[in-house]
Amino acid sequence: MPPLRSYAAPRPRPALPPTRIGFGLPSLRRNVCPHFYMTGTRGAIPIQAPHLLKGLLRQPTNISRCQLRGGVHLDEGFVNDVCLTPRFNQCVFYEDELTRE
Numbered sequence: 001m002p003p004l005r006s007y008a009a010p011r012p013r014p015a016l017p018p019t020r021i022g023f024g025l026p027s028l029r030r031n032v033c034p035h036f037y038m039t040g041t042r043g044a045i046p047i048q049a050p051h052l053l054k055g056l057l058r059q060p061t062n063i064s065r066c067q068l069r070g071g072v073h074l075d076e077g078f079v080n081d082v083c084l085t086p087r088f089n090q091c092v093f094y095e096d097e098l099t100r101e
Contacts, residue, residue, distance in 0.1 A: 032053065033066075033091065033094065035067040036067075036074075036079070038064055040059075040063075057076055064076070
């Protein structure tokens with residue numbers, strides 16, 4: 001019969017600090033127009049990390065687009081000044097869509 005091995009009891013883990021709960025659901029795209037998207041060589045680029053958008057925007061193979069205006073290629077300066085800011089509701093395309101309803 002093999003000898004019994006003794007194992008040390010697992011150490012208790014330190015308690016994690018309490019996390020803050022924000023108001024409502026977190027929105028990763030709160031400062032990005034909901035109609036903005038980018039296309040690359042393989043099609044639409046999913047925007048799950050808004051902080052990476054400016055890097056993607058600088059790549060010449062990616063094209064900035066608006067869902068409200070199909071076929072329109074948005075200029076990098078316009079995207080930085082309007083689409084990727086909290087002022088996206090001042091966009092002419094966005095205002096035009098609101099007046100239709």
